[in-house]
Amino acid sequence: MRVVIAEDLALLRDGLIRLLGAYGFEVVAAVDNGADLRAALLAHRPDVAVVDVRLPPTFTDEGLRAAIAARAEAPGLPVLVLSQHVEQLYARELLSDRNGGVGYLLKDRVATVGEFVDAVHRVAGGGTAMDPEVVSQLLARNAGAPTRALTPREREVLGLMAEGRSNAAIASRLFVTEKAIGKHINNIFAKLELPPSEDDNRRVLAVLAYLNA
Amino acid sequence: MTWWPFARRGLVSIGRVALVGILSFPIHLFLVILTVFSWLSTVLGVGLVFAPLVQLLVRAYADARRDLAREWAGVEIPRPYRPRPAGAFIGSPRRWMWLVRDPATWRDLLWLVGGAPLGLAGGLAGLIALLYGVQGIVLVPVIASATSGWYGYGVTWPVDDLADFLLVPPQGVLITAGALYGGPWLQWALARYDHSLLGPTRSAVLSVRVDRLTQTRTQVVDAQAAELRRIERDLHDGAQARIVALGMSLGMAEDLVRHDPDAAQALIAEARQASTKALAELRLLVRGIHPPVLAERGLLGGLRALALTLPLPVAVEAVDGELPGRPPAPVESAAYFAAAEALANVVKHSGATAAWVSLTYFGGALYVSVGDDGVGGAAARAGSGLAGVEKRLAAFDGSLRVDSPPGGPTVLTMELPCALSSPKISPSSATG
Numbered sequence: 001m002r003v004v005i006a007e008d009l010a011l012l013r014d015g016l017i018r019l020l021g022a023y024g025f026e027v028v029a030a031v032d033n034g035a036d037l038r039a040a041l042l043a044h045r046p047d048v049a050v051v052d053v054r055l056p057p058t059f060t061d062e063g064l065r066a067a068i069a070a071r072a073e074a075p076g077l078p079v080l081v082l083s084q085h086v087e088q089l090y091a092r093e094l095l096s097d098r099n100g101g102v103g104y105l106l107k108d109r110v111a112t113v114g115e116f117v118d119a120v121h122r123v124a125g126g127g128t129a130m131d132p133e134v135v136s137q138l139l140a141r142n143a144g145a146p147t148r149a150l151t152p153r154e155r156e157v158l159g160l161m162a163e164g165r166s167n168a169a170i171a172s173r174l175f176v177t178e179k180a181i182g183k184h185i186n187n188i189f190a191k192l193e194l195p196p197s198e199d200d201n202r203r204v205l206a207v208l209a210y211l212n213a
Numbered sequence: 214m215t216w217w218p219f220a221r222r223g224l225v226s227i228g229r230v231a232l233v234g235i236l237s238f239p240i241h242l243f244l245v246i247l248t249v250f251s252w253l254s255t256v257l258g259v260g261l262v263f264a265p266l267v268q269l270l271v272r273a274y275a276d277a278r279r280d281l282a283r284e285w286a287g288v289e290i291p292r293p294y295r296p297r298p299a300g301a302f303i304g305s306p307r308r309w310m311w312l313v314r315d316p317a318t319w320r321d322l323l324w325l326v327g328g329a330p331l332g333l334a335g336g337l338a339g340l341i342a343l344l345y346g347v348q349g350i351v352l353v354p355v356i357a358s359a360t361s362g363w364y365g366y367g368v369t370w371p372v373d374d375l376a377d378f379l380l381v382p383p384q385g386v387l388i389t390a391g392a393l394y395g396g397p398w399l400q401w402a403l404a405r406y407d408h409s410l411l412g413p414t415r416s417a418v419l420s421v422r423v424d425r426l427t428q429t430r431t432q433v434v435d436a437q438a439a440e441l442r443r444i445e446r447d448l449h450d451g452a453q454a455r456i457v458a459l460g461m462s463l464g465m466a467e468d469l470v471r472h473d474p475d476a477a478q479a480l481i482a483e484a485r486q487a488s489t490k491a492l493a494e495l496r497l498l499v500r501g502i503h504p505p506v507l508a509e510r511g512l513l514g515g516l517r518a519l520a521l522t523l524p525l526p527v528a529v530e531a532v533d534g535e536l537p538g539r540p541p542a543p544v545e546s547a548a549y550f551a552a553a554e555a556l557a558n559v560v561k562h563s564g565a566t567a568a569w570v571s572l573t574y575f576g577g578a579l580y581v582s583v584g585d586d587g588v589g590g591a592a593a594r595a596g597s598g599l600a601g602v603e604k605r606l607a608a609f610d611g612s613l614r615v616d617s618p619p620g621g622p623t624v625l626t627m628e629l630p631c632a633l634s635s636p637k638i639s640p641s642s643a644t645g
Contacts (some may be wrong), residue, residue, distance in 0.1 A: 054509065059508075060508065060510070069285070084499075085506070088504050090518075092521070137521075198591070
């Protein structure tokens with residue numbers, strides 16, 4: 001699987017190259033600024049890109065902007081954005097094209113290597129990987145009706161689903177069967193009055209759009 | 214009757230000027246004599262008590278006249294007196310010295326002396342001009358000339374024949390109109406005289422400003438020192454301690470990895486958790502020092518990002534879509550934290566269902582308004598969040614206005630004088 005990395009700190013860039021290399025990814029480009037990132041994304045059309053939000057020359061949200069701009073030219077180009085802090089605003093911007101293949105995680109999550117690699121695969125496959133902190137903020141904001149109608153278990157499932165996890169992943173994490181999770185999800189969709197969908201990715205995007213509204 | 218408002222205005226102002234002028238003459242005379250006598254009596258010692266008492270009276274009278282100048286002539290006269298030092302009770306030498314050293318005390322006296330004849334002259338001039346004009350209109354001169362045989366009016370002096378007689382009423386109308394027109398101006402001119410001596414001199418204005426700046430600077434320095442201590446303590450007890458623990462776990466794991474891999478693995482997992490916690494603490498700390506999103510997106514973007522984390526809908530807009538540039542970083546940060554505190558108040562106390570933030574730059578100042586549809590009754594009481602906002606803004610010469618009637622809605626307006634940098638080059642253009 002071909003991957004482009006954008007990270008300006010050499011220490012972290014080398015770490016990411018080593019980590020992804022060890023898990024069978026082929027790093028086709030590793031850049032350290034926004035302009036190079038956009039060029040690399042459009043030239044290589046990688047299977048997935050791992051991008052730091054803050055890059056030179058402005059050291060603002062260069063990486064995020066480059067990723068969004070590249071996705072405007074190559075819709076659905078999978079991008080996993082890493083940051084030292086998460087902002088609802090950025091999550092909203094990344095999700096706004098509704099194409100999927102988007103991830104937004106705290107840099108700390110890289111330390112949990114298994115989960116991180118899983119997230120990269122998910123994004124590469126057109127799925128979503130939202131940081132638990134983004135999701136918990138979204139759920140806190142939506143503490144009023146109609147999410148109040150959900151049972152605690154359903155809220156738990158909703159949170160994991162919003163992070164972008166598959167039914168199987170949710171089931172194994174909550175120690176229940178996939179069938180039980182499917183039932184919970186049907187209940188959630190009914191209570192939130194969302195149109196049911198068989199496709200995992202579409203379902204996640206619908207949930208995030210709902211929580212983001 | 215279109216002339217009535219004009220006549221009314223003239224009549225009212227002439228009446229006021231005459232009333233004040235005539236009444237103030239004896240008052241001024243009395244106060245001048247009293248003042249001079251009270252200062253002289255210091256030689257006998259009683260002046261230590263007497264002079265401050267008289268000055269209380271003088272200042273109360275001057276205050277009343279300042280109010281009149283504002284109410285009647287629209288001339289705002291700020292009080293120029295220096296703040297009273299602590300422990301300066303009546304009878305104490307400190308009180309006496311405070312009064313003697315304040316130039317405003319002597320300017321008050323000068324105002325009393327000059328104001329007596331000026332007020333009287335002005336008051337009488339307006340009244341006489343008006344009465345003389347009215348006299349011409351109601352033909353008093355004609356009657357007078359008919360009875361005594363010798364009388365005149367205006368330029369016709371004496372009134373001899375029919376031509377002279379016909380000239381009298383138009384003259385009377387002109388003089389009356391002139392008096393009515395001049396009345397408000399006379400009132401304004403006398404208020405300007407009051408302003409010239411009762412208002413603060415330029416140096417007094419500056420010295421008040423210096424006092425204020427000294428005070429706010431001390432507050433800022435104190436607040437900064439406290440803030441640095443807090444950051445140091447947070448780092449010391451939080452992230453630093455966790456990284457030390459992390460190093461210890463890794464060191465022990467290094468020793469164990471050969472003969473007890475399971476224990477080593479547990480230690481490494483512990484180390485990873487410690488690193489996650491240290492990062493979380495650092496993130497929280499950084500957000501409190503300078504939120505990253507503020508650096509990345511500026512004030513508008515920073516506040517929008519903040520609004521998305523609040524449990525009620527908050528619309529964040531700049532009046533013209535965007536601010537015309539970026540304020541200097543310290544001002545931007547102060548504005549951000551002030552608005553954040555205001556929004557925190559909305560969440561905690563207002564019971565509002567919606568709030569809004571509006572940004573605009575106008576006349577050399579940045580204005581941030583925060584409004585909500587809650588219960589109102591917000592005030593910058595000592596120790597409250599809003600008092601903190603006020604202090605934060607004062608450090609940059611800014612101010613806070615609270616408009617929060619009971620029952621709401623509440624609107625806080627923060628004003629921060631500053632210059633904006635020319636519009637930044639959009640970061641996205643640098644990527645193209």
